[in-house]
Amino acid sequence: MTTPAPLRYDPMDPSFTKDPHPLLARFREESPVYHWEQGGGYIFFRYRDCMALLRESRLGVDPTLGAGFPPELKSAFPEFAALRENDLFMVPPAAHARLRKLLNPTFGPRAVEAHRPKVKAIIAALLDKLPKEGEVDISTEFTRQYPVRVIASILNIPSDHVPEFVAFAEALISTIMPGLSPEQFAACMPIISRGMAIVRAVIADRRANPMPNDLTTELINACDEQDRLSDAELVSLVAGLLVGGTDTTYHGTNQAILTLLQHPEQLAILRDDPSLARNAFDETLRFNIFGRVPMVRYATESFAYGDVHLERGRPVFLFLMSAFRDPEYLADANTYDIRRQHTGTHWFGLGPHFCLGASLARMEAEIALQSLFARYPTIEIAGEPVYGMHPIMRTMDQFPIRVSASA
Known part of the structure; x- marks a missing residue:
C-alpha cells in the first residue's frame, strides 16, 4: 500500500491543472485551512468556510486597503495605477455602490437580452468558418474568438482590435x-x-458620435441625479468589461464543451432539450470551474476565524472550486447533472461584488453551446487539451475535437 504524498498546493503542477479535484478533496479532509507560502496567506477549502468568509465584512477586495498604489508604482506605471484605482474592485464602498447603481440596469437579464440577435449572428459567423467535418481546435477557432467579438460588437469597437x-x-x-x-x-x-x-479613442469618438443600442454610448450617458461616470471610471469600466466579458465566457465555454463530451449521457440530455444550455454552463462552473488559484480577499483588520489568526493587510484565499465539490454543499457534488436546479450562482460571486456581466456571460454561453451542438450532430474529443501556463486560469491553449455535420 502506497503512502499518499504530503499535501502541497502547487497551482502550476500539470496533474493539478488537468484534474485538480483529487487534491482538493484531500485538502478538504486533511487540511481544510492551509497556509500557502507563495501566496502569503491562508487558503480555505471547505464550503462552510468559503461562504462565511465571502460574507465577512472584515474582508475586502482592495489589496491596498484604501491607501492606493505606492508612489513608486504610480510614478513608474501611472496609467495602470489610474486604471486599477478606478475599477469596481478598488474603489471605496460608497463609490462602488454609486457605480453599481448606475450600471446594474445596463447589465440586468432583460437589458442584455436586447443583444441576443447580435450574439447569435457573431457565433453563427464563426461556426460557418469551421469545416463540416474533421478535426477542429475548438479553443483557438471558436471559444477564444466569440466572447471578445461580442463585447467589441456591443461596445461598437472595430473588429480589427x-x-x-x-x-x-x-x-x-x-x-x-x-x-x-x-x-x-x-x-x-x-x-x-x-x-x-484604444479604449480612450473609442470613448472620445462616441462622445462626438453617439450611437443607438450601443453600450459605450449608454455608459457615457449613465447618470443618477447628474452624477455621471468620470472619464477615468469609463476607461476602467470598459477595460473591466473586456476582461470579465471575455475570459469567464471563454474558459467557461471550453470547460462546458469538455465536460459535456466527457459525460455523453448529459450531452444527450442537452441535445434532447437545448433549453438546458444555460443550466449546463452553470453546472459546469459549479462542477469544474476553470481557476488555477483561489479567489483572494484581504483582511481590512486583524481578526480570528476559528483557530486561525487573519492579519490585517494579508490575503485570504477562498477555493470555491473546492467548495462547490464539498459534500456539505451537495450530497452528490461529484455528479455532473445539467438538470440540477441551482438556488444561486455563487460561482459568479456573492454580495456587492457579484459579477456585473454574469447575465451576459450566461446568455453568450447558452447560445454558443446550443449553436455548436446543433451544427454538429457528431462531436468527440480528438486529443487531450493542451493547457497553457497562465498564472490565474487553467487555460486550454489547444482543445482538439472531431466533428461531423452528419448524424
Whole structure:
C-alpha cells in the first residue's frame, strides 16, 4: 500500500491543472485551512468556510486597503495605477455602490437580452468558418474568438482590435497574481497601455458620435441625479468589461464543451432539450470551474476565524472550486447533472461584488453551446487539451475535437 504524498498546493503542477479535484478533496479532509507560502496567506477549502468568509465584512477586495498604489508604482506605471484605482474592485464602498447603481440596469437579464440577435449572428459567423467535418481546435477557432467579438460588437469597437483586446484582457488578469515577479509585471504594461489607448479613442469618438443600442454610448450617458461616470471610471469600466466579458465566457465555454463530451449521457440530455444550455454552463462552473488559484480577499483588520489568526493587510484565499465539490454543499457534488436546479450562482460571486456581466456571460454561453451542438450532430474529443501556463486560469491553449455535420 502506497503512502499518499504530503499535501502541497502547487497551482502550476500539470496533474493539478488537468484534474485538480483529487487534491482538493484531500485538502478538504486533511487540511481544510492551509497556509500557502507563495501566496502569503491562508487558503480555505471547505464550503462552510468559503461562504462565511465571502460574507465577512472584515474582508475586502482592495489589496491596498484604501491607501492606493505606492508612489513608486504610480510614478513608474501611472496609467495602470489610474486604471486599477478606478475599477469596481478598488474603489471605496460608497463609490462602488454609486457605480453599481448606475450600471446594474445596463447589465440586468432583460437589458442584455436586447443583444441576443447580435450574439447569435457573431457565433453563427464563426461556426460557418469551421469545416463540416474533421478535426477542429475548438479553443483557438471558436471559444477564444466569440466572447471578445461580442463585447467589441456591443461596445461598437472595430473588429480589427480584437487580437489586441484578447492580449489586453490576459495582461490585466496576470497583474493580479500574488507573487508575480517585477519583471513579469513590467512586461504586461506595454500591452495594457495599448489597450487603454484604444479604449480612450473609442470613448472620445462616441462622445462626438453617439450611437443607438450601443453600450459605450449608454455608459457615457449613465447618470443618477447628474452624477455621471468620470472619464477615468469609463476607461476602467470598459477595460473591466473586456476582461470579465471575455475570459469567464471563454474558459467557461471550453470547460462546458469538455465536460459535456466527457459525460455523453448529459450531452444527450442537452441535445434532447437545448433549453438546458444555460443550466449546463452553470453546472459546469459549479462542477469544474476553470481557476488555477483561489479567489483572494484581504483582511481590512486583524481578526480570528476559528483557530486561525487573519492579519490585517494579508490575503485570504477562498477555493470555491473546492467548495462547490464539498459534500456539505451537495450530497452528490461529484455528479455532473445539467438538470440540477441551482438556488444561486455563487460561482459568479456573492454580495456587492457579484459579477456585473454574469447575465451576459450566461446568455453568450447558452447560445454558443446550443449553436455548436446543433451544427454538429457528431462531436468527440480528438486529443487531450493542451493547457497553457497562465498564472490565474487553467487555460486550454489547444482543445482538439472531431466533428461531423452528419448524424
